[in-house]
Amino acid sequence: MSEQRSTLKKLTQYEQTPLLIALLAICAFLSFKSDVFLSVDNIMNVLRQSSIELIAALGMTMALLAGQVDLSIGSLLAVVGIVTVSIYNMSGSVFLAVVAAIIVGVAVGLINGALVTKTKINALIATLGMMAVLRGIGYLSTNARAVQTEGDTLKLIGTGYVGPIPIPVIIAVVVLVAFYYILNHTTFGRYVYAAGGNEKAALSSGLPVSKIQIWVFIICAVTAAISGLITTGRLNSFQPTIGVGFELNVIAAVILGGTRLTGGEGTISGTVLGVLILGVLSNGLVLLDVNSFWQEVVRGGVIILAVIIDEYRKRAQQKQLQASVKDKKQEHVQPIEEESTTKANIS
Amino acid sequence: MAELSPVLEMKNISKQFFGFYALKNVDFNLYPGEVHSLLGENGAGKSTLIKIMAGVNSLEQGEYLVDGKKVEVKNPRGAQELGVNVVFQELNLVPSLSVAENIFFGRLPKKALGRVNWNKLYQDTEVLLEEVGLEINPRTRVGLLGVAQQQLVEIAKALSHESKVIAMDEPTSALSYKEIERLFLLIEKLKKKGVGIIYVSHKFDELFRITDRITILRDGEKVGEVKTKETDSEELISYMVGRQLSNLYPKMDVTPGDVAFQVKGLTSDKVKDINFYVRKGEIIGFSGLMGAGRTELARAIFGLDQTHEGQIIIEGKEVPRNSAKIAVQRGIGYIPEDRKEEGLVLSASVRENMTISVLKNFVEGGRINKKKEFDCTQGAIEDLRIKTQSSEQKIVSLSGGNQQKVILARWLIKEDLKVLILDEPTRGIDVGSKSEIYRLISELASKGIAVLMMSSEMPELLSMCDRIYVMKEGELAGELSQNEATQEKIMSKAIGGI
Numbered sequence: 001m002s003e004q005r006s007t008l009k010k011l012t013q014y015e016q017t018p019l020l021i022a023l024l025a026i027c028a029f030l031s032f033k034s035d036v037f038l039s040v041d042n043i044m045n046v047l048r049q050s051s052i053e054l055i056a057a058l059g060m061t062m063a064l065l066a067g068q069v070d071l072s073i074g075s076l077l078a079v080v081g082i083v084t085v086s087i088y089n090m091s092g093s094v095f096l097a098v099v100a101a102i103i104v105g106v107a108v109g110l111i112n113g114a115l116v117t118k119t120k121i122n123a124l125i126a127t128l129g130m131m132a133v134l135r136g137i138g139y140l141s142t143n144a145r146a147v148q149t150e151g152d153t154l155k156l157i158g159t160g161y162v163g164p165i166p167i168p169v170i171i172a173v174v175v176l177v178a179f180y181y182i183l184n185h186t187t188f189g190r191y192v193y194a195a196g197g198n199e200k201a202a203l204s205s206g207l208p209v210s211k212i213q214i215w216v217f218i219i220c221a222v223t224a225a226i227s228g229l230i231t232t233g234r235l236n237s238f239q240p241t242i243g244v245g246f247e248l249n250v251i252a253a254v255i256l257g258g259t260r261l262t263g264g265e266g267t268i269s270g271t272v273l274g275v276l277i278l279g280v281l282s283n284g285l286v287l288l289d290v291n292s293f294w295q296e297v298v299r300g301g302v303i304i305l306a307v308i309i310d311e312y313r314k315r316a317q318q319k320q321l322q323a324s325v326k327d328k329k330q331e332h333v334q335p336i337e338e339e340s341t342t343k344a345n346i347s
Numbered sequence: 348m349a350e351l352s353p354v355l356e357m358k359n360i361s362k363q364f365f366g367f368y369a370l371k372n373v374d375f376n377l378y379p380g381e382v383h384s385l386l387g388e389n390g391a392g393k394s395t396l397i398k399i400m401a402g403v404n405s406l407e408q409g410e411y412l413v414d415g416k417k418v419e420v421k422n423p424r425g426a427q428e429l430g431v432n433v434v435f436q437e438l439n440l441v442p443s444l445s446v447a448e449n450i451f452f453g454r455l456p457k458k459a460l461g462r463v464n465w466n467k468l469y470q471d472t473e474v475l476l477e478e479v480g481l482e483i484n485p486r487t488r489v490g491l492l493g494v495a496q497q498q499l500v501e502i503a504k505a506l507s508h509e510s511k512v513i514a515m516d517e518p519t520s521a522l523s524y525k526e527i528e529r530l531f532l533l534i535e536k537l538k539k540k541g542v543g544i545i546y547v548s549h550k551f552d553e554l555f556r557i558t559d560r561i562t563i564l565r566d567g568e569k570v571g572e573v574k575t576k577e578t579d580s581e582e583l584i585s586y587m588v589g590r591q592l593s594n595l596y597p598k599m600d601v602t603p604g605d606v607a608f609q610v611k612g613l614t615s616d617k618v619k620d621i622n623f624y625v626r627k628g629e630i631i632g633f634s635g636l637m638g639a640g641r642t643e644l645a646r647a648i649f650g651l652d653q654t655h656e657g658q659i660i661i662e663g664k665e666v667p668r669n670s671a672k673i674a675v676q677r678g679i680g681y682i683p684e685d686r687k688e689e690g691l692v693l694s695a696s697v698r699e700n701m702t703i704s705v706l707k708n709f710v711e712g713g714r715i716n717k718k719k720e721f722d723c724t725q726g727a728i729e730d731l732r733i734k735t736q737s738s739e740q741k742i743v744s745l746s747g748g749n750q751q752k753v754i755l756a757r758w759l760i761k762e763d764l765k766v767l768i769l770d771e772p773t774r775g776i777d778v779g780s781k782s783e784i785y786r787l788i789s790e791l792a793s794k795g796i797a798v799l800m801m802s803s804e805m806p807e808l809l810s811m812c813d814r815i816y817v818m819k820e821g822e823l824a825g826e827l828s829q830n831e832a833t834q835e836k837i838m839s840k841a842i843g844g845i
Contacts, residue, residue, distance in 0.1 A: 181714070185714040185715055185717075186710075186713065186714060186715065187706045187707055187710060190699065190703065190706055191706075193692070193695065193699070194692050194699070194703050197692035197693065197694045198688075198689075198691065198693065198694075200683075200688060200689040201689055201690055201692050202692070202703070203651055203671060203689075204671070204681055204682075204683045204689050204690060205675075205703045205704045205757065206649075206671045206672050206674060206675030206676075206681075206704050207671075207672070207704075208672045264692060264694040264695070
């Protein structure tokens with residue numbers, strides 16, 4: 001067992017090493033170039049910003065692992081925003097606002113999941129449609145005007161601290177731990193990997209694949225709702241354009257973290273690194289006073305580069321694999337000979 | 348034949364992959380009008396040899412002669428120009444193009460101004476389709492065809508070239524009885540025309556029927572060459588595995604108990620009013636032509652395909668239909684026909700593939716007890732002698748036989764398994780592993796599990812099953828006990844009206 005655990009550990013470490021090196025290299029470079037970069041304030045700032053993306057990225061990781069994708073999360077941010085602000089302004093209760101945000105997340109996830117599993121529409125298309133619908137609802141609700149919150153408790157979710165640590169970071173860590181646990185230690189997590197790795201095989205193993213997929217969409221949308229809640233708190237208002245392009249940034253971070261679009265392969269640790277790399281990168285570009293349009297270009301370039309590297313690594317692995325298969329074939333003959341002596345026991 | 352000279356000769360061929368010999372000093376020759384089989388377990392080097400002939404793999408050491416002249420084949424096109432055509436096991440067709448376009452891919456007949464002469468194309472294609480016995484419109488998109496039909500299109504494609512040599516790599520693996528007969532007639536015809544045929548197959552009955560010579564490879568070396576008339580299957584097997592394999596079908600004698608499993612009036616879109624029963628410890632076979640509904644029946648029972656009517660009863664208790672999850676809960680296991688497509692999560696490890704159906708058993712306090720899971724996997728790896736470096740090895744790196752054992756283990760470790768449905772349990776598996784899988788199935792039955800075996804391989808049905816149901820067009824067309832069942836009787840029921 002201990003042996004198994006250590007080899008597993010080595011493997012994950014090996015897989016994440018390039019990303020970790022990249023992150024450290026970017027940090028090292030930025031700490032040379034900018035005096036501010038390593039200041040506590042800036043680090044907290046990066047972490048808080050990354051937290052918002054990380055929470056949604058965790059949900060997205062699960063969706064991609066299950067072989068699905070959810071493009072509607074950016075627009076969901078807007079709907080969550082208006083719902084949260086309205087409820088808060090009406091009731092003055094942060095608790096009610098949070099509950100409402102979660103309910104919106106569950107509802108949207110349920111609709112996405114039902115669309116994909118019941119009508120068999122491709123997830124990309126179904127959630128692309130949902131993305132437009134939700135964005136439209138966001139604009140319609142206020143005629144595209146911003147709405148200010150009336151009170152200062154909601155903004156604590158986005159800007160408050162516990163000790164030196166920003167509240168969003170704490171929320172992100174809690175969600176992170178929950179995801180790690182679900183994906184690595186529960187049957188549901190393993191079903192997610194199996195359903196995404198090969199849906200037909202999952203079916204022929206007797207897994208309730210549709211149910212799993214619906215849950216994945218719900219979980220993904222709820223994480224996005226939490227991100228939306230934090231964003232709204234940070235802005236202390238509803239902005240109809242919040243979350244435009246958010247889904248692409250989140251998917252990019254997840255892919256950068258090594259999760260495959262084809263499903264079944266990916267890790268939580270990879271996603272954390274993916275989010276941090278993109279977070280540090282945009283922070284660095286701001287600190288270095290790079291034109292904000294260039295930031296987009298750099299971000300896109302990094303993602304393409306990451307996928308290319310990943311593709312090469314995959315090919316190298318396959319070569320290794322082929323070699324090991326050949327080796328095994330060589331020793332194929334003699335083991336059959338024990339047939340008469342050892343009688344197999346089936347338990 | 349002795350006075351002729353070989354149309355194709357391979358002398359002293361060696362080929363290395365990653366420093367390991369895939370072929371070592373192999374000689375092979377083929378005379379015009381001869382059917383020469385390459386036989387060997389998976390990984391013995393058959394495919395590598397054929398790929399060298401076809402110009403897919405490069406020739407590193409040795410000589411390759413066509414019509415007595417040394418040739419250098421750099422790519423498949425080069426081989427085709429020499430008249431050497433190969434029908435590969437993996438299909439190489441473009442699904443979005445028509446049958447005709449696939450057959451004449453890259454050499455469509457032209458009219459003036461480079462326009463395609465569609466009429467001629469379709470006419471030529473029709474002639475070829477007629478020859479392989481495929482009754483479809485040449486305009487049909489290949490993607491709409493079944494595997495068997497695609498296989499026949501591949502053969503038609505080989506025929507469309509002026510061939511001196513046609514190599515076929517397991518051409519019948521997807522074909523039904525009727526289509527195989529058609530193929531054999533075609534092979535006879537090609538023989539008469541003086542075409543040399545290389546025929547790779549695991550099916551001994553086919554080898555004895557149509558081949559003239561058999562060359563046996565083992566671990567990349569040629570271990571024997573025999574005239575088909577002068578050999579028997581025992582000799583061939585001993586060449587293949589390097590020892591005498593006492594019994595390919597280790598069927599145990601089990602006295603069947605009470606009825607364990609019953610299906611009454613089961614009807615889906617694909618199967619109609621199916622009624623049968625299985626006693627405890629019985630192995631029941633389902634035979635029938637391609638498309639007779641064997642796979643569809645398996646899927647309907649397991650709840651993967653929607654059923655409209657009928658009852659599924661385990662030990663007197665009815666099982667709700669149309670849910671694989673409930674089927675598993677009530678003790679039904681299912682091993683699908685296509686291992687890679689429907690059975691395995693290729694990106695996952697041996698352990699993850701094995702335990703997926705019984706994962707709940709390892710849960711303690713909301714989390715999976717990984718030690719328990721690991722021990723269970725390890726036990727099954729040892730019991731079934733699955734050849735893998737460890738339980739954490741990715742399943743893709745295992746051989747077909749060992750992958751199949753992992754899927755078997757998936758259900759063997761289920762303690763309350765009562766019924767196991769196997770669809771083509773030994774497809775594409777080498778003889779050694781085949782025998783082991785039969786032994787496992789036999790042991791399962793002896794433990795009182797009701798076994799259903801859907802298979803297109805007559806010998807395995809006849810040797811392994813206590814009773815055989817024959818299917819025809821989605822219905823049960825007859826039932827035969829082991830004593831009365833013969834290949835002919837099954838066929839006559841499968842075709843019907845005889």
